[in-house]
Amino acid sequence: MRVELRNIRPWRHDLGHCLHATMGVLLAGHGADPLHVLGAAWGFGYRSGDLRREEYYVPFGARSLLGAMAPHHPVSSRWHRPPDPETAWTQVRDAVRDGRAVAAAVDNYHLPFRxxxxxxxxxxxxxxxxxxxxxxxxxxxxxxPPRFQGAITGAEFAAARASDNPEDHDRDLFFTRNPIDGRWLELSVGPDLPPWDLDHVRTVITANLAALEADRTLPDGYADDGAGLFGGRRGLARFLDAAAARMRAGDDPEVVDETFVVAGTVLAETGVHADWLATAGHTFARPALREASRLVERVAHHWSAVRIIVANARTDTAAAAGDLEHRAAALLTDQDRAMDLLARAG
Structure with a gap:
């Protein structure tokens, strides 16, 4: 038997990673515009200890990864954790046979095109x-990149899904020591996606700003226990301050991985949101939105610098603490400018 779903097209964003790219491909397969859905959110939230060593990570996304990425749309996702490799393939094969493309977690080490x-x-x-x-x-x-769409052998795919994802040497960084376990993910897209119009854009911007201005904002289903919770603009500042302090202390090896991974999720969301704003500004002839998109893009590139700083500080975090503080100050200044302009642009 051969099945090849025909509604699969590549989609990615330069500042995103495999999570945004895969969600974009699957959303497009459901008839949704990936940028309209994935680009709407812009905020910050993280709870210490919530980190998972995987590139397809979003804070508070344990219940629904896509729901955490796209809170303004009726979309969700659900992880499946098969008990064994045979079941892992059977489940994915059955979903595709029934016309549903799905996402699969893999270890790049076993994929010949990576x-x-x-x-x-x-x-x-x-x-x-x-x-x-x-x-x-x-x-x-x-x-x-280098972008691939085609076939590999079943054995290669099975090895990538069954990998323990070990840390074998000093080049296995950030996203190792977390077994793949045959995990796969399916999407649910509601029939009542909001229209792409100016009212929707204004509603989204208002909601994003309200969440950023709130000191503590958690998704539905998460209890606020007050422990290590960083939310909104003030929480963002506290997160960066805490990371710099931990780096200066020089006795916390986890600060590098934690800051790098969390910053990556914010970088991707911020970068995609900048394009969302630019698209809205062009579509609805709103120059203020185009200007805001450029400011938000500046914030995204600050997050790129944060990642570079911490990634290169693994052997001496104390030496990089000052660089992180300097970059954080610039990031927060541009964040405030962007928020102010968006408040006036609506």
Whole structure:
């Protein structure tokens, strides 16, 4: 039996990573515009200890990864954790056979089209959109450069999904030591997606600003116990201050991975939101939104610098603490400018 779903097209954002790219591919397959859905959110929230060593991570996304990424839309996702490799393939095959492309967690080390093949272990996410039983092939879509859409062998795919994702050497960084366990994810997209119009854009901006201005904002279903919770603009400042203090102390090896991974999720969201604002500004002839998009994009690039600072501080975090504080001050200044302009642009 051979199945190849035809509504699969590559989508990615330069400042995003495999999570945004995969969600974009799957959303487009459901008939939704990836930028309209994924670009609407802009905020900050994190609870200490919530971190997971995987590139497809979003704070507070344990219940629904897509729901955490796209809180303004009736979309959600659900992880499946099969008990064994045979079930892991059967479940994915059955979903694709029934016409549903799905996301699968993999280890890049076992994928022949990834630059990390047989070199570096790391968590990754991609789309499964077909299979060929006779040829023992699985059809995958991965828009992350060098971009791939096509077939690999069933054995290669199975190895990538069954990997323990070990940290074998000093190049296995950030997204290792977290077994893949055959995990796969399916999306649910509601029939009542909001229209792409100026009223919707204004509603989203108002909601984002309200959440950023609130000291503590948590998604539904999360209790606020007051412990290590960072939310909104003030929480963002406290998170960066705490990271710099931990780095200066020089005795906290986890600060590098934690700050790097959390910053990556905020970088991606901020970068995609900047394009969302630019698109809205052009579509609805609102110059203030286009100007705000440029400010939000500046914030995104500050987050790129934060990641570079902490990634290069692994052997001496204390030496980089001052650089992080300097960058955080610039980031927060531009964040405030962007928020002020958005408040006036609505």
């Amino acid at each position: 630059p990390a093949y047989r070199d570096v272990h790391t968590n990754h996410l991609l789309t499964v959109y077909g299979f060929d039983d006779e040829r023992d092939e699985v059809l995958l879509a991965d828009p992350v």
